[in-house]
Amino acid sequence: MRERQSARLLVANPANEVLLFHFRHTDDALAGQSHWATPGGGLEVGESFEAAAIRELFEETGIRVDSVEAPVGFRRFPMMLPSGEQVISVERYYLVRVTDKTLCRDGWTPHEQQVMAEHRWWSVSELRATAEQVWPETLIQMLEAASCNVS
Numbered sequence: 001m002r003e004r005q006s007a008r009l010l011v012a013n014p015a016n017e018v019l020l021f022h023f024r025h026t027d028d029a030l031a032g033q034s035h036w037a038t039p040g041g042g043l044e045v046g047e048s049f050e051a052a053a054i055r056e057l058f059e060e061t062g063i064r065v066d067s068v069e070a071p072v073g074f075r076r077f078p079m080m081l082p083s084g085e086q087v088i089s090v091e092r093y094y095l096v097r098v099t100d101k102t103l104c105r106d107g108w109t110p111h112e113q114q115v116m117a118e119h120r121w122w123s124v125s126e127l128r129a130t131a132e133q134v135w136p137e138t139l140i141q142m143l144e145a146a147s148c149n150v151s
Contacts, residue, residue, distance in 0.1 A: 001078065004087040007053035008040030008136075010072065010095045010143060011061065017121035018143060019061070019103075020134065024117045029084035035133040036120070038093070053094045060112070062104025068094040072146035075136050082111065093136070095146045 011019040020036040039060040043052040053068045073093035080086055101121060108116065122130075127140055136142065 002085070002087050003090055004079075004081070005043045005049065005052075005090045006041055006092075007043065007049045007056055008038045008091050008093045009053055009057050010038060010093055010139075010146065011057070011063070012095065012097050012143075013101050013121055014099055015121070015123075017123050018127075018139070020120055020122055021060070021116045022118045022120065023115050025082065025115055027114065028082035028111075029080060030082050035135055036122075037135040038139070040091070040093075049092045050094070053092075053096075057096060059107035060116075062102075062106060063096070063098055065096060068096060073136070073138065073142035075138075082115070091136070093142055 009019075013019070018038075020038060022036050023034065025031050025033045039056060040053070041056045041060070043049065044055075047055070049071070050068050054065055058064050071092040072095045073091075075089070075091040075093075077089055078086065079089045103119060105113070124140055124143060127134060
């Protein structure tokens, strides 16, 4: 199986909430699936995880940063892409603090426009209480380990 490397972002606002996007699949191999997940995406050829994190943050939120610090979390697991391809996903998570909750969708691909139905800023207490599927499943632990103090 091919390995797919991706950079993901834990975007925290001044209210100590974390940004998640609601993915609803209707017309791809994941049709019928719904989940909340952090912004981020796959590395381009020759791109570092850090460069991908900076690029993905801007493309998916309109937020521009010059750098990211060391990753605060890692995941490796088998997954199916919307195309139907089975891959081993290798993810690194980066914490980014923002002062403004305003987002921009101008950098979204047509597929992102189709599946990213909404966004929401979540507190840890809301994450603990939700019955909805949230990825990564260790999000709360990553936030706490990063001393994000999201509550």
